[in-house]
Amino acid sequence: MTTPDAPSGRAFWVGLVLGTSITAFGVAGLITTTSVANAFDVGTWVVGADLLHDLLLAPVVVLVSLLLTRAIPLPWRAPIRSALVASAIFVFIAYPALNGFGRDTAPGNSSVQPLDYGTALATTLAVVWALAGVWLLAIALRRSRVTTEHRAQEEVG
Secondary structure (H helix, E strand, O other), X not given: OXXXXXXXXXXXXXXXXXXXXXXXXXXXXXXXXXXXHXXXXXXXXXXXXXXXXXXXXXXXXXXXXXXXXXXXXXXXXHHHHHHHHXXXXXXXXXXXHHOOOOHHHOOOOOOOOOOOHHHHHHHHHHHHHHHXXXXXXXXXXXHHHHHHHHHHHHHHO
16 A cells, blocks of 8 residues: 555656665766775765755755745746756765865866856856846836736726
């Protein structure tokens, strides 16, 4: 007997088999191509990243989501949520470059992280939020058009 929330169906089983196979392949490759100490370091990093996500990142995301739900009108939530998610992803991706990780491995090599990553991140975030602003403007214009049409129909009717 299965409960309503129990995983089932073809997609679940295909995903389980594929995911388990890919994970096993990755673990086997890690173990066979590096030392036990390095494999242990990778395992430590994976467990630490999982704990960081579950104990810090996920609660912060839930709290911000709850605050946004209370503070922002329903029609505006999708553009703002989308911009926040995109911003978080870009900051996460840019974090190593912003902190210069990797420069110590090749001192004196000017081709290692040669760009201005702070400006690049700021530009990317400006584009993301500008697109969110356009989306919000489109929502506002559509709502005002619908309201105007509704008023016109009431006057005729």
